[in-house]
Amino acid sequence: MQIMQILAEDTIGQRIRRARRRKGWTQAELGLRTGLRESIICKYELDRYAPRIKNLSRIADALGVSVDYLLGRESEHNAR
Secondary structure, eight states: OOHHHHHHHHHHHHHHHHHHHHHHHOOOHHHHHHHOOOHHHHHHHHTSSSOOOOHHHHHHHTTTOOHHHHTTTGGGGGGO
């Protein structure tokens, strides 16, 4: 399976979780850095809610990745 196929199968929540864990952060810490509640970060990671564009941008900025990475449009190597 090619890398892009694997990425396309990941959800936004899975990519948020992966990037957060790479930083060594808890959901609470990501929440503090983005101004979002820990409970909403949890719901995003579980794909119970899809983040609004402004929140997706805040999460991407905090994690040091692009919105395109979180959307599955680019690989981790090109994330930023």
